[in-house]
Amino acid sequence: MSESSRDTAAGAGWGVAEPGEYKRLMPSKVEKLSWLNPRTLWAARNGVLASWFGDPTGHTRSRWVAQQEAAGAPTDKVIRRADPERFSFMLMGDTGEGDDSEYAVVPGFLKIGRGTDFAVIASDVIYPVGSADDYGTKFFRPYQDYPAPIYAVPGNHDWYEDLGAFMRVFCGNAPALPREAAPRRFTRAWMRSLLWHRSRPGDGQHLDVERQLRSAPEQQAVQPGPYWAIDAGPLRIIGIDTGLLGTIDAQQGAWLREVSQGPRPKILVTGSPLYVDGERHPCTIEGGGGTVDDIVRDPAHHYVAAIGGDIHNYQRYPVQVEGRTIQYVVSGGGGAFMHATHTIPRVDIANVTEKDFRCYPLRGDSLAFYSRLYGRRLRLRRFFTLTEAEAMAVIAERLGIQPTRTPGGPVRVTRRVRLVASLLGAGGRPDRTSRFRLPVRKIYTQLFSPSSATYSPPFFKSFLRLDVSPEAVRVRCFAATGNRAQEIEPPVEDEFVIALT
Template sequence: MPDSSRDTAEGAGWGTPEPGVYEELMPRRVEKLSWLNPKTLWPARNGLLASWFGDPTGSTRGRWVEQRLAAGAPADAVVRRDDPDDFSFMVIGDTGEGDAPQYAVVPGFLQVGQDTSFAVLASDVVYPVGGADDYGTKFYRPYKDYPAPIYAIPGNHDWYEDLQGFMREFCDAPPLTPRAAPRRFSRAWLRSLLWHTPGTPDEQRLAEARQSRSAPGQRAVQPGPYWAIDAGPVRIIGIDTGLLGTVDAEQGRWLREVSKGERPKVLITGTPLYVDAEYHPCPIEGGGGTVDDIVRDPGHHYVAAIGGDIHNYQRYPVRVDGRTVQYVVAGGGGAFMHATHTIPPVTVAGVREKDFRCYPLRGDSLAFYSRLYGRRLRLPRFFTLTDAQATAVIAERLGIPPTRAQGEPAPITPRTRLVAALLGAGRRPGRASRLRLPVRKTYTQLFSPGSATYSPPFFKCFLRLDVTPGSIRLRCFSATGNRKQELDPPVEDEVIIPLR
């Protein structure tokens, strides 16, 4: 088994190893997505408008579901497959930036997933706004050689054009008919004045792109933006959390219904329920409780809940009524990397630091961001930390032993402490540094996508789940962009989930 980041610095992708061949898969011209560019920011305004003037996602989703029902989609939105009791599937989240970090995942994904029955894309299939014209380079081209069907749930970025591109490409749905004009001077009317609507796609380019995944075994027309898949002994349920991370009342009723029964279940959600040592149960509109209420109900037999949206890997084994539910973050499939070094020591829902897993490791995350800030501020000698320095200072600030075994620990100097503090390393809950550079929210909203690194290590990841009648083996594989990890992707985390 190859070294992972938990074993050696080389396993994490540091040093000067041979670059992978992922660049050969990319188009000749790649547009580097930057959220500092007004041409990107302006079309992506719908999320902000929804938070100001009311979120229309639920009603729009209802119209999509009605359209799919009229077209013959199953009323219960369940896909019934004929997989055997022993089968495997892939999960990969937040993929669609269409640049080097996304394509760097592809060789390892194909290597690990070559014998799997299907894959699920968990959130944000296409950035920046889910436009149909972007599907060629951000979906069809990178996964053209994956031989099995790909199902998906939308993320908030897929909703920035009212889900038009997503519904067209995954559900074969025509555009919705325009709504009646809202009452003048109402909140909906004010929202409509600025609301971004999709343009007309390039039909010829889309038709050519679809040919790359046109084999009969690759096709999968799903019932709608949320669905369930009965495969072997398990039911996999995908929910759509829209623009603002909520579930509408109609979808909530459906979720309760398809969650009934003794068949073990895995939830795939656009927003994780546990992330960054915090609990986000996901409200259901109309007083319907939360998504996690449904997951925790012992009569529903959930064994795992996997969410995208946050661009790294995290796992929280939570004890619920005498059983363990694995809550997983799996959004490291291609978009810029969200930091893990800002995660405080974990004490949430009975999960302690020793039970928690993340990728990249906090030290690697700090080293990665120190290089980004060194380049952006043109102060590389001050900001840049080696992986050993970052690992040592993280251990000191969090009061935990180094995750990766190494030789003589790197000395911790005033500079390394200052850089770690400036970058928010190991911040305790409720304690905000008076002088801290934006890393978690502000940085990732503004600087991080524009500062995405285009050379390894990328710290991307994907999941493989191997199902048997008695268990699910969940493994997180890394993708660094280096040739060695392309040929034999390291396992960064593994857990056996009992089904009985």
């Protein structure tokens, strides 16, 4: 087994390393996505409009579901696979940026994915706005050599063009929804409709040609809609669509309660995670239907895990619920820019402590990554740049924990190191410099983090492999750094077993 980031700095991808061969998989010309580009921000405006003028996602989703059912999709939305009692599948989230960080995941994904029966993408198949024109280079091309079906739940970016391209690709080439009558003038809905981003005329003209990259019969899969359940071997995998703002509509909520019945063990796959960054986000069901996490925690439903994307890193919270463990996982490291982990405070939630919590990248590696990023962007490299050992040591000091990775020698945590860590929000702990903290947590998520895409390793990407038997599910989180060493033998960053009996 290769060294992981928990073993050595080289295992994390730091130091002089040979880049991997992922670039040969990429198109000759790659458009680098910048979230600081006003054109990109304007195209992706629908999330903001939904929060200001009301979220139409639930209504639009209901129309998609009704159209699918009218076309013959099963009303229970269950995909019944003929998998044996022992099978395997891959899972990753937030894949579709189409640049180095997405393609760097592919060699390891293909290697570890050998022999698996299918794959699932949890959230944001395509950035920035889910356009059909982007599926060629951001979905069909990178995964053309994965020989099994790929299912998906949409993320907020897939909804920025009302989910049209997602439905065409994953739901049997679903036709576009008929245009509805314009809303009454001078209402919130009318204001929203004036500004709403829609797909361009002629969007996806080459989609049929691009589909040929994944045209083998064994690669085909048709979903009944944006939310679904898969019965595979002894397990039921349930995928829900959390739309633009991280909620589900009442119709989907009623379906989720129905499909969650029975003693069969279940794993939930969701666009927005239920536990993330040391906080619980239970996911509201519209219309007073409670929350998704209420359904997951109900012992009658037999959930063993809930895995979400949206946040672009890996996190795990083993939560004790009435004498059993539910594994709450964030798996959003499939290819988009990296969200920081060093801003996660010391974990103490639902009886999950630092001893139980896992994340990738490690907080120290995340801090070292962002110190280099800010140093480069602000042209203050000598001040901001922290070594991996300095970053690991100051994180341990601020959180009051032992360093996750043992440094190669003594490390001096200087005033400068502490100041940089504080400015970059390390540990999420306020102190005297908090008023000067740079945007790496709340504002950062909307403003700076999306521009943190880099085009040289390490990328700190990740994906999961789940091996299912009647007795247990073995889950492993593998790293993809972009370096050849981790391409040849992807390191395991986390591993756990879920008992099913």
